[in-house]
Structures are given as structure tokens and as C-alpha cells.
Amino acid sequence: MxxxxxxxxxxxxxxxxxxxxxxxxxxxxxxxxxxxxxxDIGLRNLDVILGLENRIVYDLVHVIEGECRLKQALIRDKxxxxxxxxxxAQTRDKSAVNPDQMRKLVEQLKxxxxxxxxxxxxxxxxxxxxxxxxxxKAIIVTTPEVSAIRDADxxxxxxxxxxxxxxxxxxxxxxxxxVDRGDMLNKDDILEILAIPLIGVVPDHEDIIVSANRGxxxxxDDTSVVGEAYRRIARRVSGEADVPFVxxxxxxxxxxxxxxxxxxAKAGV
Amino acid sequence: MTLPAExxxxxxxxxLLHALDGxxxxxxxxxxxxxxxxxxVRDTFSASPDRFRGMDARLDLRARTIELFDLxxxxxxxKDEFGVTATGLYCTPExxxxxxxxxxxxxxxxxRAMDLDEPPTEDEPAQPTAPAAxxxxxxxxxxxxxxxxxxxxxxxxxxxxEEAAPAEPMGRRTLCIDRxxxxxxxxxxxxxxxxxxxxxxxxxxxxxxxxxVFGALKGTVHAGAxxxxxxxxxxxxxRAPQLRIGRKxxxxxxxxxxxxxxxxxxxxxxxxxxxxxxxxxxxRLPRNPGQS
Numbered sequence: 001m002x003x004x005x006x007x008x009x010x011x012x013x014x015x016x017x018x019x020x021x022x023x024x025x026x027x028x029x030x031x032x033x034x035x036x037x038x039x040d041i042g043l044r045n046l047d048v049i050l051g052l053e054n055r056i057v058y059d060l061v062h063v064i065e066g067e068c069r070l071k072q073a074l075i076r077d078k079x080x081x082x083x084x085x086x087x088x089a090q091t092r093d094k095s096a097v098n099p100d101q102m103r104k105l106v107e108q109l110k111x112x113x114x115x116x117x118x119x120x121x122x123x124x125x126x127x128x129x130x131x132x133x134x135x136x137k138a139i140i141v142t143t144p145e146v147s148a149i150r151d152a153d154x155x156x157x158x159x160x161x162x163x164x165x166x167x168x169x170x171x172x173x174x175x176x177x178x179v180d181r182g183d184m185l186n187k188d189d190i191l192e193i194l195a196i197p198l199i200g201v202v203p204d205h206e207d208i209i210v211s212a213n214r215g216x217x218x219x220x221d222d223t224s225v226v227g228e229a230y231r232r233i234a235r236r237v238s239g240e241a242d243v244p245f246v247x248x249x250x251x252x253x254x255x256x257x258x259x260x261x262x263x264x265a266k267a268g269v
Numbered sequence: 270m271t272l273p274a275e276x277x278x279x280x281x282x283x284x285l286l287h288a289l290d291g292x293x294x295x296x297x298x299x300x301x302x303x304x305x306x307x308x309x310v311r312d313t314f315s316a317s318p319d320r321f322r323g324m325d326a327r328l329d330l331r332a333r334t335i336e337l338f339d340l341x342x343x344x345x346x347x348k349d350e351f352g353v354t355a356t357g358l359y360c361t362p363e364x365x366x367x368x369x370x371x372x373x374x375x376x377x378x379x380x381r382a383m384d385l386d387e388p389p390t391e392d393e394p395a396q397p398t399a400p401a402a403x404x405x406x407x408x409x410x411x412x413x414x415x416x417x418x419x420x421x422x423x424x425x426x427x428x429x430x431e432e433a434a435p436a437e438p439m440g441r442r443t444l445c446i447d448r449x450x451x452x453x454x455x456x457x458x459x460x461x462x463x464x465x466x467x468x469x470x471x472x473x474x475x476x477x478x479x480x481x482v483f484g485a486l487k488g489t490v491h492a493g494a495x496x497x498x499x500x501x502x503x504x505x506x507x508r509a510p511q512l513r514i515g516r517k518x519x520x521x522x523x524x525x526x527x528x529x530x531x532x533x534x535x536x537x538x539x540x541x542x543x544x545x546x547x548x549x550x551x552x553r554l555p556r557n558p559g560q561s
Contacts, residue, residue: 150452153469157451193469193487195449 004106004116005237006135008159010151012122014143015172018208018217020119021049022227023139025219026234028083032114035074037086037105039131040121041096044088050077051215052085061089064101070108079220084113094126099133106134115237124158132159138167139199139237144174144185149193156196168199170233175204176248200233202226203248293326293353299333307346314351327357327378334362337372344373441478449484450474468509479503489513498540503550507536512545514538519545 007020017040024036038046041061047053058073063086070086077083086109089096109116120131132138138159142152152169159167171190178184191198205226211218218227219234229246236243297306314321326347328340335343347353357376358369369375442460449466454473456462461478472488474480479501480492486504491513493500498515512519517540535550548555 150471154452154471157454160451193467195467 002110002114002116003136004110004118004134005137005139006118006120006131006164007139007141008120008128008131008155009141009148010122010124010155011142011148014141014148015202015208016122016141017045017049017119018212019139019141019170019172019202019230020117021046021217022219022230023234023237024083024115024117025050025077025080025217026231027115027117027238028077028080029219029231030234030238031082032238033082033112034115034117035084035086035109035113036117036119037109038088038119039102039127040119041088041127042090042093043121044090046119047075047085047087048215049212049217050085052077052087053215056087059087059089060105061092061096064097064105070105079216094121094130097130099129102130103134124154128155128158132162132164135164138164139170140167140194140196141170141172142190142194143172144179144190146185149185149190152194156194166197168197169194170200170202171198172202173204174201174248199236200229201245201248202229202233203246292356293321293324294329295326296329297333299331303335303339303343307343310343310346311350314347314353319352322352324353325356326353327359328355328375330358330360330365332361334365337365337368340365340369341373443478444476450488452488468504470510476500500540501554502538503535505535507538507547512538512547514540514545517543517545519547521547 005023007016007023009016017038020036020038024034028034036046036050037060038044039060040046044059047056052075055075058068060073062068063070063073074084074086077085106116106118116134118131118135121127140152140156140159142148156167169191171187174187175184179186187198187201203225205224207218207221207224207226211221211224217230218224219230221227225246232243232246295310298309301309328343344355347355355373355375357378358366358373359378360366360369366377370377442458443463444456444458444460445463445465446456447465450456450464450468450472452469452471455475456473457475459477462474462476462480464474464480464482464484467484468474468482468486468488468490470487473490474488475491475494477493477495477497477500480490480503482490482502482504484504485506485508486502487508487510489511490502490509492502493515494513496515498517500514502509502512502514507521510520512521519538536547537550537555538545538547539555540546541555546555
């Protein structure tokens, strides 16, 4: 039974692409066969985050326009043999594809893969409509900011109107310290407004930036709290019940020392 | 400013045509075949092919199910042969509504425009499709609700003709929404609105009557949208940054959260003389609504 999950948020810059990359990597590490589709045509990024940018020959628009076969466009990850990327075209725009074509493409992918993850572009226009067209489930990414939450609320409304069952929420860039000081919305404030099930809280951490620049998603890093947060989200996505949330307290000095010395494999988790 | 409802003689029985406020309404006989309908459209319009050119039209299908393909063809006949743009649709089957809204970009009306025998009214809310001049020409309408909206999210369109005088209290119509409203969702209704859930920031309710929110109200609400300032807004947790009643507008200052979940009382907003007053709901209306 394969399923297609769309990662969306409305607002830009909240971490859709990072989430897509790390969720896909985590699912693949669990042994599932995963295809991740970059639907952000014209502004592609997912290939960079995954470190696969220089292997792109064909892209999503080529497949849809029939210039190549789906298999030719899929790029196998260099670290995980059961993870594949379908990159977006950089020289076209969102109007190059329509929802029906997307739906067919996703059907094709679902025949081959256990999970199809779609990285949705920001906004509520064509790119968003394309992305949700073939999806079975939606994961909404938000940050603890009023503007991101407002957009997430709008997106949830649209996703519900498109009859995708029960979207789930990831709160990204969470800073426990700021919440403790009363400078950031806490988890409950966000859930009160959005009123959808929470599937993960990802702490704000430098690891994300480092890993993005290296093209190696943080989910590969066994010692990273953020990586562990994503791996646990993947376990929840694949249906595992009662996966505890990662501890959100910042890693202290001694934990860091232990981590450097390799004494604690999962520092701060 | 308002054209009288115009009766145009029916032809062949399959089609009934009338004009309301510059918008054509085509009532299609639910029992006629598609071919008969298309023929009726051609017959009716070709009698004076240019008479309706440039006008907008709404199709009234009622409970009829029509092949989506046929619906599209019908719209093309109107557009290509007679220059009439279909902008709205009255129909009850839900799949048809969804399709027409998404693919054909038609505005969906859940109630029929009017009965031919009813007198036309002066205060039909401006349609998003109506020419701008028309929208401006209705001074009776408070400006906030006459601004054209993107209507992709309109849950309930009740812009139909309505008696200008307030209806009998017993005959007041109520729309119950048994879930919350999210950002971008719009409800327009020519009666009272009840929401069983939260109205989130960015959501909008425009009601001719009262608005009651059995949850937190954080979005925009316009009660008494046709100028009735005896309308009220009632909520378990009134946190809206802006309230509109009739032609009054208020920007309540940020107050400590009065969340019912923390034991605070529901609040009511009403027009008290020249301004909107917000006060704890005392278990009754602040005054007799019929008194103004």
C-alpha cells in the first residue's frame, strides 16, 4: 500500500524543502522505497539540499511533456539505494504542469514506490494546486510565528476543501528557550488555532544550515537532535504509534562534550 | 440603478430567461434533453442576437444533473455565438457545484435568484461579477461588504433578492455552520449566522442579521450588513481586532484574553447610540432589537 504525502505551508521559508528532504531520507532509512518530487518548478532547491544537483539530466516537466520516461528522470540517491528524486525544471514555471498531469504522474510513481513525497511550492496558486492534486495525505509545516500560522490556517482550509483527509502539523524552528522566556508562541497556542494533529516539533538548530549547505540532510546524522526529530516524524508517518517527541531543551555544555567524545550517540534526545 | 426584472417570453418551454440587475438568468427546464436546451438557447438568443451581447448570465439548473461536458458546451454556445458570459450557476448536486466552481470558474448559488413574480429590490449586494460602476452605485450598502471578493472560498452565497424591510422575527433565516472557519474562508448570508467553532484570523462572516460564534472570534465579522444596526455579534471569546455592525465599525483595543476555557464570560457587541459597545453577555439582549 503506497501513499503520496504532500508537504505544504502556504508561507515561504518555513522549511518545506528541508522537511521533504529529511522525511524522505528518514523513510528510506527505515527501508521503504521512497520517491521525492520537487514541485517547485522554476525555483528548484530540493536537489541541492539532497546533494544531487549535478546529476540532473531530465526533470519533471520533461516527463510530463513526454520527452523522457519517468525512470530516466528519477535520480537515485548516492547514499540510499531506495531513495529517488524527481527534480523540478528550473527554466520553466508552474504553468508548465496542470493538476491532471500531476495526478497521473503520482499514480505512476505510486505503482513503483512505498512513499511519494511532494515538496510543494509556497503560495496557493497553480503550484499548490498541482502539488495537492495527486496527494493522499498532507503535512503542514509552520513556524511559531503569527504570519506562518495564519498562512498555515489558510492552507489547511484549502487542503480540507480538496478533501484530503486530516492534514497533520509539523512545527519547525522551535526554540524552547524563547518559549520559556515568553517570547515565542508555544505548542499549545499554535494547536489551539490550527486544531489539527501534531506529528512533530523540530527544534531550531545550526545543524540544518550546515547540512543544507553540504547537501547531506541532517536525518543522516545519528548524533543530531534535529535529525532524530525527523526520524521520529518518519516513524509516525509510517504508522508507528506512541513515538515520543524529542526533548526540546537545548543541548547543554556537558552533553556537547560527551558528544564530541562520542560517549553519547544521541545527545540531548 | 437597478434594472427592473425583465420578463422575456419563454421559447419552446425549455428555457426561461429573465434579467435582474443587468445579469441574465437562464432557467433551464430540468426535464428537457441537452439537445433541446441548446436549441432553446439558440432560438431565444438568435431572435435578437446582439441584444444581450456583453452581459453576464447565471444558469439555473436546480436539481438537474447535466453531463459536465454538456455544461461546458452550453457555456461555449452562449459565449461564442451570443457574447454572453456565464458567471454563475444555481444547482443542488454537490459534485456539479464543485466542478463548476473549480473548472468552469462559475460562482455557485445555493438558492435561486428570484421568483419572476417577486418585485425587484434595490439592495441586492453587489456581485463580484457586476461592473464596478454598479458596485459603487449602491450607497445603501456599507462599503466593506460591497468590495468584490475572491469568491473561491465562499461557503454560502446568499446574495439573492430580499425584502428591504426586516423580515418578521419568526421568519428569520439562520445558517448553522457546524465547524470552525479558517483563514480565507468567507461566509455571506442574508440572515443570522451561527458558528459552532472558532473563527480564525483572516476568516470573514458577512451577515444581514446577527452573528453568533460558539467559540473564539478572531476573524472579521460584519453583522447587519445591509445597514441594520440592531444586529448583534455574540461570541464565547470575543477577540476580533475589528467589528462591523451596519455602518458602524469598531477596533476593540487588545483586552486580556476572555477565553471561555479559562472561565471568562461570553461577550456581546451591539450598537449603543453612535458607537459599538462590547460588554459581557448578561443572558439577554442589551435592548429590544425591534426598538431602534
